Amino acid sequence: MSPVFLIVSAPGKAILHGEHAVVHGKVALAVSVNLRTYLRLQPSSSGILRLHLPNIEVFASWDVSTLLPLRLPRAADPRDLNKLDLALFQRLHDFTGFTDEAPDTHSMAVLAFLYIYLSIFAESRELPAFTVTVCSELPTGAGLGSSAAFSVCLSAAMLSVQGAISLPPVHPESTARWRKEELELINIWAFQGERVIHGTPSGVDNAVGTWGGILRYCAGNITPLSRVPMLRILLTNTKIPRSTKLLVAGVRDKIKKFPSIMAPVLDSIDGISITCEQTLQEMANDATPEHYSVLEELMDINQHHLNVVGVGHASLDHLCRVTLARGLHSKLTGAGGGGCGITLLRPDTDSLVLQSVTRELRDCGYDCWETSIGVPGVQLHSASSVKGDVLSVLNSY
Amino acid sequence: MSPVFLIVSAPGKAILHGEHAVVHGKVALAVSVNLRTYLRLQPSSSGILRLHLPNIEVFASWDVSTLLPLRLPRAADPRDLNKLDLALFQRLHDFTGFTDEAPDTHSMAVLAFLYIYLSIFAESRELPAFTVTVCSELPTGAGLGSSAAFSVCLSAAMLSVQGAISLPPVHPESTARWRKEELELINIWAFQGERVIHGTPSGVDNAVGTWGGILRYCAGNITPLSRVPMLRILLTNTKIPRSTKLLVAGVRDKIKKFPSIMAPVLDSIDGISITCEQTLQEMANDATPEHYSVLEELMDINQHHLNVVGVGHASLDHLCRVTLARGLHSKLTGAGGGGCGITLLRPDTDSLVLQSVTRELRDCGYDCWETSIGVPGVQLHSASSVKGDVLSVLNSY
Numbered sequence: 001m002s003p004v005f006l007i008v009s010a011p012g013k014a015i016l017h018g019e020h021a022v023v024h025g026k027v028a029l030a031v032s033v034n035l036r037t038y039l040r041l042q043p044s045s046s047g048i049l050r051l052h053l054p055n056i057e058v059f060a061s062w063d064v065s066t067l068l069p070l071r072l073p074r075a076a077d078p079r080d081l082n083k084l085d086l087a088l089f090q091r092l093h094d095f096t097g098f099t100d101e102a103p104d105t106h107s108m109a110v111l112a113f114l115y116i117y118l119s120i121f122a123e124s125r126e127l128p129a130f131t132v133t134v135c136s137e138l139p140t141g142a143g144l145g146s147s148a149a150f151s152v153c154l155s156a157a158m159l160s161v162q163g164a165i166s167l168p169p170v171h172p173e174s175t176a177r178w179r180k181e182e183l184e185l186i187n188i189w190a191f192q193g194e195r196v197i198h199g200t201p202s203g204v205d206n207a208v209g210t211w212g213g214i215l216r217y218c219a220g221n222i223t224p225l226s227r228v229p230m231l232r233i234l235l236t237n238t239k240i241p242r243s244t245k246l247l248v249a250g251v252r253d254k255i256k257k258f259p260s261i262m263a264p265v266l267d268s269i270d271g272i273s274i275t276c277e278q279t280l281q282e283m284a285n286d287a288t289p290e291h292y293s294v295l296e297e298l299m300d301i302n303q304h305h306l307n308v309v310g311v312g313h314a315s316l317d318h319l320c321r322v323t324l325a326r327g328l329h330s331k332l333t334g335a336g337g338g339g340c341g342i343t344l345l346r347p348d349t350d351s352l353v354l355q356s357v358t359r360e361l362r363d364c365g366y367d368c369w370e371t372s373i374g375v376p377g378v379q380l381h382s383a384s385s386v387k388g389d390v391l392s393v394l395n396s397y
Numbered sequence: 398m399s400p401v402f403l404i405v406s407a408p409g410k411a412i413l414h415g416e417h418a419v420v421h422g423k424v425a426l427a428v429s430v431n432l433r434t435y436l437r438l439q440p441s442s443s444g445i446l447r448l449h450l451p452n453i454e455v456f457a458s459w460d461v462s463t464l465l466p467l468r469l470p471r472a473a474d475p476r477d478l479n480k481l482d483l484a485l486f487q488r489l490h491d492f493t494g495f496t497d498e499a500p501d502t503h504s505m506a507v508l509a510f511l512y513i514y515l516s517i518f519a520e521s522r523e524l525p526a527f528t529v530t531v532c533s534e535l536p537t538g539a540g541l542g543s544s545a546a547f548s549v550c551l552s553a554a555m556l557s558v559q560g561a562i563s564l565p566p567v568h569p570e571s572t573a574r575w576r577k578e579e580l581e582l583i584n585i586w587a588f589q590g591e592r593v594i595h596g597t598p599s600g601v602d603n604a605v606g607t608w609g610g611i612l613r614y615c616a617g618n619i620t621p622l623s624r625v626p627m628l629r630i631l632l633t634n635t636k637i638p639r640s641t642k643l644l645v646a647g648v649r650d651k652i653k654k655f656p657s658i659m660a661p662v663l664d665s666i667d668g669i670s671i672t673c674e675q676t677l678q679e680m681a682n683d684a685t686p687e688h689y690s691v692l693e694e695l696m697d698i699n700q701h702h703l704n705v706v707g708v709g710h711a712s713l714d715h716l717c718r719v720t721l722a723r724g725l726h727s728k729l730t731g732a733g734g735g736g737c738g739i740t741l742l743r744p745d746t747d748s749l750v751l752q753s754v755t756r757e758l759r760d761c762g763y764d765c766w767e768t769s770i771g772v773p774g775v776q777l778h779s780a781s782s783v784k785g786d787v788l789s790v791l792n793s794y
Contacts, residue, residue, distance in 0.1 A: 260668030261698060264661035271657030301658060304701040308665075
């Protein structure tokens with residue numbers, strides 16, 4: 001095992017349909033979003049392990065010799081990956097001095113990094129030294145899976161260095177993907193990273209970051225759809241802060257208050273997810289304008305339903321109105337109550353329309369990204385395949 | 398039988414919940430609206446029957462001797478009231494010269510008047526002469542049951558003159574109602590008037606005009622709720638014209654296109670109607686602010702559902718936004734696609750709030766009325782119980 005230079009990336013995630021309803025046993029569709037987190041791993045001969053996260057201003061380094069004792073007296077059993085190694089987790093807290101209470105993004109990122117590092121290299125003769133630099137196109141805390149994309153990149157990079165997975169050949173200006181069994185291993189370790197950061201994550205975010213494409217999520221089962229189209233979207237972050245926990249509790253209260261009214265709404269959302277899944281699979285073969293019309297109708301209907309279950313917000317209504325005025329259909333994505341919305345774009349959506357919509361939304365203080373959903377999951381990059389601005393950030397550290 | 402001077406009135410109707418869903422076997426709640434149609438009947442010694450409908454500019458008169466042959470060779474059997482007497486209907490068309498095709502409001506009103514007159518007096522020795530003047534607060538063609546209120550008034554007035562029902566004693570500045578069995582007879586004949594005007598009406602509008610209050614309507618069964626509160630509303634007519642037939646067909650198409658999504662929405666609307674019914678019956682005993690909150694929530698939810706089934710309209714969305722900005726909750730009522738909306742007012746809704754909302758809505762070109770729902774059905778008036786402006790119209794002819 002000797003570290004090699006590598007760049008990996010993983011996509012963000014959005015919920016296309018089924019947010020909130022999934023908590024009540026209904027189908028949700030999670031999609032990869034082509035706002036990616038890039039990780040560069042560079043071997044170091046200095047015996048220093050470095051973590052550079054310029055997005056969130058984390059610049060940490062450790063002499064690997066100080067880390068060695070942390071994996072003693074016994075390494076986490078890598079086969080027992082259904083839960084965290086709490087002993088390691090506690091030792092990392094003690095080592096870093098981070099407290100358990102109200103952990104911040106910085107601490108969580110560092111803990112996840114060290115946890116994955118010490119776990120994956122638990123049985124290695126010596127701990128490798130390298131510099132990890134991460135540059136992400138994803139905003140944090142917006143429900144777009146930024147922590148999962150980070151964990152997936154960490155997992156893929158360190159498993160590659162450790163030799164647990166291969167380094168697929170990657171041509172100049174190109175990217176490469178791992179084999180299915182390798183992706184499964186990446187996903188398992190990324191899930192551990194998510195557990196460090198979130199406690200009891202659903203596993204959907206890391207699965208999307210790993211597999212990409214579109215995943216069906218229902219009653220704890222996560223299944224990648226076999227063939228899916230890539231779709232253009234406008235992703236908008238209203239930047240209205242909200243508490244997912246309070247929103248989920250609010251939905252539960254509303255179901256309890258009006259069971260005969262709300263239970264059918266959840267059933268209808270289930271129908272939307274299933275109809276959308278069928279439509280997307282048809283579109284993978286041959287996408288027609290009628291397919292896009294169906295996707296638009298489903299978004300409009302679900303946006304109404306999400307308002308009905310009580311997770312709408314004036315900022316999201318405004319997003320829907322602004323886009324609809326230009327013939328574009330939107331819905332909230334994720335927890336709602338603010339946060340993000342997605343707007344479906346057709347292959348022939350005029351760039352002037354898009355520019356004017358984006359301008360209007362930015363004037364409201366929203367962030368907007370024109371991007372795609374259904375894109376590949378974690379991948380290995382040739383340096384020349386990475387966008388210039390991302391590469392220049394990665395190369396600055 | 399000799400005609401006496403009398404003034405009767407009947408309320409308009411609105412759908413509180415369940416419009417469109419009722420077509421698919423779900424519960425709807427129809428409510429009386431205190432925009433009333435007033436009818437004055439004045440005996441005449443001239444042998445002339447007169448009909449004055451100043452709202453729609455109908456001023457017709459007939460020598461009763463010319464009408465006598467129309468009820469020959471055989472009067473309609475008054476016990477057979479489940480359908481129109483088509484022979485009489487045809488004779489009336491021939492007599493008036495109105496064509497069957499594209500009948501206008503004027504012709505329909507005259508036909509309904511003559512049909513009810515000739516049927517109710519079918520077995521009388523001679524046809525009575527009187528002047529009927531009608532003044533209505535209801536707009537026509539807005540889905541507010543104006544034709545039913547007209548038919549109910551005609552039925553009540555003529556049955557009173559004929560002696561089939563009593564003339565309840567009415568004190569000065571007061572009104573009086575008929576007994577249950579008499580109301581049933583009024584409703585039966587009003588339904589005949591509705592058949593003349595609409596072909597195959599549901600019978601809900603004339604039932605609301607007759608019974609007042611709130612009616613539960615499901616699968617063809619119409620049941621007045623036993624105890625209901627009277628509620629303040631703002632009624633808004635967007636004046637956007639629409640075709641009920643096309644809207645109903647559109648909903649049917651949408652159910653067919655997305656059965657797994659739309660069937661639960663209809664179930665949820667059913668739940669709304671039933672929850673609303675329970676809430677209203679609780680309010681009849683003791684209306685609390687919490688009850689009003691529930692009614693408001695139900696209106697918001699149903700407005701979303703009506704958008705989902707495809708009968709929303711930008712004008713109705715605008716109504717909802719304008720009222721919500723002042724804390725008031727609205728939904729469309731009736732067919733949708735424009736037409737009317739209702740806004741619930743609380744007992745303590747500030748008159749300044751109401752004024753400013755009304756001003757803003759009128760600035761959009763909408764008509765607005767502050768009125769009540771759940772008000773009494775057909776009633777007999779002392780002249781002094783009739784509002785001055787209505788009385789002055791009635792007395793002008």
